[in-house]
Amino acid sequence: MTHDELADILNTKADQYNRPSFIERDPISIPHRFTQKQDIEIMGFWAAVLAWGQRPVILRKASELVELMDGAPYDFIRNHQETDLKRFLAFKHRTFNATDALYFLHFFHRYYQQNDSLEDAFLPETTPHPSAEQALIVFHDRFCCDPYFPDRTRKHIATPARNSSCKRLLMFLRWMVRRDDRGVDFGLWTRLQPAQLVMPIDVHVNRVARKLGLLTRQVGKSAQPDWKAALELTGVLRQFDPADPVRYDFALFGLGVEGEM
Numbered sequence: 001m002t003h004d005e006l007a008d009i010l011n012t013k014a015d016q017y018n019r020p021s022f023i024e025r026d027p028i029s030i031p032h033r034f035t036q037k038q039d040i041e042i043m044g045f046w047a048a049v050l051a052w053g054q055r056p057v058i059l060r061k062a063s064e065l066v067e068l069m070d071g072a073p074y075d076f077i078r079n080h081q082e083t084d085l086k087r088f089l090a091f092k093h094r095t096f097n098a099t100d101a102l103y104f105l106h107f108f109h110r111y112y113q114q115n116d117s118l119e120d121a122f123l124p125e126t127t128p129h130p131s132a133e134q135a136l137i138v139f140h141d142r143f144c145c146d147p148y149f150p151d152r153t154r155k156h157i158a159t160p161a162r163n164s165s166c167k168r169l170l171m172f173l174r175w176m177v178r179r180d181d182r183g184v185d186f187g188l189w190t191r192l193q194p195a196q197l198v199m200p201i202d203v204h205v206n207r208v209a210r211k212l213g214l215l216t217r218q219v220g221k222s223a224q225p226d227w228k229a230a231l232e233l234t235g236v237l238r239q240f241d242p243a244d245p246v247r248y249d250f251a252l253f254g255l256g257v258e259g260e261m
Contacts, residue, residue, distance in 0.1 A: 001212070001213070003239070006212060006214075006240070007240050009212070009251070010237075010240055010248050010251045010252075011240070011251075012251075013250070013251035013252075013254055013255055014247050014248055014250045014251040016250075016251075016254065017250040017251065017253070017254035018180070018182045018184055018247060018250040019182055019183070019184065020182075020183045020184065022184055022250070022254075023183075023184060025055055025059075026055065027047040027048065027050070027051045027055070027058050027059065027062065027171075028044070028047070028175055028184065028185075029059065030043050030044070030046075030047035030059065030062040030063065030066070031043045031044035031047060031175065031186070033066070034073075036074060037117060037188055038073075038074035038077075038112065038116075038117070038118075039072070039073050039074045040186055040188065041117065041118040041119075041176070041188070042073040042074060042077060042108060042118075043062070043065075043066060043073050044172055044175050044176065044186070045118065045172055046062060046065055046104065047062040048168045048169065048171050048172035048175070049096070049104075049156055049157075049168055049169075049172075050062055050065075050093050050096060051168050051171065052094065052168070053093075053094060057093075058093075061091075061093040064091065065091070065101075068087050068088055068091065074112070077105065077108045077109050077112055078109065078112060078113075080105070080109075085102060085105065088101045088102055088105070095155070095156075096156060099150050099152060099153065100150070100152070100153045100156055103146075103148065103149065103150055103153050104153075106146070106148060107143060107146065110146070117188075117189070118176075119176070119188075119189040119191060119192070121138075121139050121142055121143070122135040122136070122138060122139045122173075122192065123135065123138065123191060123192075124138050128191055129191055129192070129193065129196075130192070130196075131196055132170065132173060132192070132196050132197055132198040133160045133198070133227075135173070135192060136158070136159055136160055136166055136169055136170075136173075137159055137160060137161050139157075139169070140157050140158070140159035140161070141159075143157050144157065157169070160227045163226045163227045163228065164226065164227060165200075165201050165224065165225045165226055165227055165229060165230050166198075166200075166227065166230070167200040167201050167202050167225075167230075168200070170197070170198050170199065170200035170230065170246075171200040171249075173192065173197055174197055174200065174246050174249060176188050176189045176192075177189050177192045177193070177194055177197055178194050178197070178244065178246060178247065179194070180244075180247070184250075194243060194244045194246065194247075195238075195242060195243050195244065195245070197234075197245070197246040198230050198231060198234045198246070199230055199233045199234045199237060199245065199246055199248070199249060200230070200246075200249060201215075201225040201229060201230050201233060202253065203256075204252065204253050204255075204256025204257045205233075205249065205252040205253050205256060206225050206229075207256055208252045208253075208255045208256045209233055209252055212252075214233055214236045214237070214252075215229060215232060215233045215236070216232070217229040217232050234246070
């Protein structure tokens with residue numbers, strides 16, 4: 001397939017799936033329930049972290065979290081009482097359990113007492129416009145440095161420093177950073193730029209990208225894409241759109257999940 005033929009496929013499919021009809025069945029529908037920036041950040045982050053497994057289950061468990069926070073995540077984070085936390089003791093999604101949920105609440109409560117936006121947690125103090133790699137490493141270190149941090153929770157916060165593909169956190173960054181007039185991604189953050197984003201590689205994106213010859217990196221026995229694979233795919237996609245390579249997430253994911261390839 002020629003470069004122009006690939007560009008035509010990717011642009012056509014990105015346009016097809018990057019529209020409001022995409023939202024309803026996707027985890028991004030959870031933060032789309034809200035209009036306040038902090039609510040969108042909190043539930044966007046949480047929905048992204050929980051986004052593995054079947055999409056109906058992901059949506060159900062993320063909705064359960066919203067209900068546990070009385071439908072107002074930011075207000076609950078700021079003003080809950082210790083007794084309110086008991087309701088989270090039964091929460092579980094795959095390997096994410098009550099210990100993890102309680103630490104997330106603790107982190108958000110402490111963080112939003114001092115900061116207006118979660119974007120600041122991804123920004124190095126000396127680099128106002130970091131790469132996605134720098135941003136993810138900085139966030140991981142800040143999230144995990146609390147003296148109350150339970151070590152079991154570390155597996156839910158990926159980092160390029162461990163060569164993880166960081167697919168869920170990269171998806172969250174796409175939601176917060178990408179901005180266009182299509183109504184899917186939020187574009188709330190301005191100090192990270194769309195050109196700096198890295199592709200989140202889930203099972204659908206991985207399969208379609210390899211079939212189209214966009215990703216060739218060989219992986220180990222686990223067959224799981226790593227950070228280097230994410231960088232390779234992003235580098236190829238920048239040839240088609242240097243300013244916004246991750247918009248092709250819509251094309252590759254859509255082609256995979258809808259069974260077109």
